[in-house]
Amino acid sequence: MRIALTITELDPGGAEACLVNLACYLKHHQHEVQVFSLGPPPQSTKLTERLAAARVPWQCGGLTHVSQVRAARGWLRERLVAFSPEIIQSMLFHANAVTAWAARGMPCKVVGGVRVRQPQRYRWWIQSWAARAMERVVCVSQDVAEHCQRNEGIPPSKIVVIPNGIHLPTLPIPTPTNLWESFGIPPTARVLLFVGRLDPQKGIESLVARADALLGQLPEHHLVLLGDGPLRERITQQTAQLACRNRVHPVGWQPDPFPWMQQSEAILLPAKYEGMPNAILEAMAVGKPVVSFAVDGVRQLLGQDSLAQHQLVDSPSIDAFILQVVRLAQNPDMQQQCGTANHSRIEQHFQLDQQLAKYEQLYLALI
Template sequence: MHIDFIITEMFAGGAERCLTEVACGLADRGDHVRVFSLGSLPVGQQSLLVDRLRETGIEVVSGNADSVREVIGARKRLDCFFSESPPDVCQTFMFHANTLGAFTARLRKRDTVVIGGLRVAEDRWIRNRIEAAALKRMDGLICVSESVRQFSINKLGADPNRTITIPNSVDVGRFESGEDFDVSSLGWPVDSKVILFVGRMHQQKGLDLIQKQIDRLVPKGSNRKLILIGEGPLAGSIDQWCETVGTDRVQRMPWQSDVAPLVRRCDLLLLPSRYEGMPNVVMEAMAAARPIVCSRVEGIAELLGDDPVQSFEIGDDLAMAKQVDGLLSQPEQSVQVGQLNQQRVRRDFSIAGMIDAYRSYYRKLADRRLDVR
């Protein structure tokens, strides 16, 4: 099959990592694969996914659209991209790619199978209306979790018979072994109990809940420490807050090209998000056999089940703090919980299984379109 992937951008995030794994896996299986990023391609350390795609022999093209004013130009480049070699299957990832990609692919070649990719349940009225219109031009929709699939049906009007859930995957080997991060590089004792947050510095991630409960999460004079990793619009204010609280208790680190050493070193992963799709960092912590305290956002039911030890109702900062206390104060339980987490991702969320699921769905829809013709 000739398969084109369209994505909003190629910075190293969850959707981008999923695309890279699927694209490389399909290319290894003999499919002809190309990737089109609406935004400019990242450079430096942020380019690791683009580099991997190209090393696999996959063509990566950019629409160079980094603002609303540049969308028209990206639309023309995308049209040329399709006209050069019309694909059998066009898979889009993320909101902007779902909308622009669906309309462009359908206009260019009507027998191309167009499949959307829904990665997050972000309930905004205007966004929903636009994406709902795009879905009407698609042959199918892949959702990252069952709760995101239900969101697509209830909020976007997606056809239940044309939607499927294919969860993310994780390379367990990458997270279960290797050198750990040295917390002494932050000026902390080597035996510190480390709480780790990894995510965008954005209101979505519930950072205000962490701020509200900081004295319980990281009591003054205790051996508990908090590391926040990420960039985003709140980065400046978070840095100021860290200085106020004290860098002997909490520090923010910039985006990391490889978080595995930090995930392996932490004693607990904390993610109090308000909405998600299926958070990759939770899967990564599970792969590293770490316990987690996470809000019950989309995708957590598939990952953790209805776990009263590791998950809490969205926005409930008191429950969050109690769960952190419970796990950090009972090391034996924490180890057991982490081991069960690792067993679960090893069993249910393999990269090979994810690639096979994508390819099977592509083949099913492509064969169906041929039958119609």
């Protein structure tokens, strides 16, 4: 098959990593694949280096502002016509909308990709319009699929759920002996780890604002913040104002989160909304417990048993989140039970190649 993959941008992120994983998988399975990003060339080349290594051609349009939507459509259409794909798979809101417009009238099948429940109503209408030009819409979780049906009016017959997946790392993961010390963290620290983009969506401001309340109840613990983003300066300022500032450590973006996760007691996700969070997938893959608000996709990952309830926070209150973290941090036996169950869930249901094969099977069924 000739398959075009379109996306809003290629800077490292969950959806971007999924698309690159899919491109490499399809190429490995003898399909002809090209990637088209509407945005500018990424600042980090982590994902584009993988595409180059797999010999998957990629192009960037540098056209993401709303005023450039007509130019983006023309840029993408010109390249799609030249490539003449049998399947076009788009991912993320902007790429879904522009791809549906650019591919209109082309003799190919368009498949959309919805990664998160859009909070703005006008985006529901645009995505509903785009879905009319699509044969299928792939949703990353059952929660997102239900939102698309209920609020965007996308017919159930068009919707397919394909969760995120992950390669199970070989445990234990090799870890630098001075991982903590190199960032001023005591080697004996009991670490609670946040992994994610420093963005309002992730709820990081609320977590840092309540760090004194959290760590005041856990005198042996430190809070480590792994990630970068638009709130970096704000988080640095917040941290400097804390009474426990010597136990809160923003360490920036790190290329490999697994060693950090393996050396931590639990991974925290105070996000306000998600589709299916990769940080939770990664934590589960290394056998770690998590604490997360019950945002989209998390229940599907953790399952329905009693151990999941020790890791989920149904209330949107940050105080309820802090309480759940404290309970888990004070119960090492429960941490171990949750971590073991989490690893088993990934092994059984969320391995990467299992999920990528579902895309290939979908495309083959459409042509």
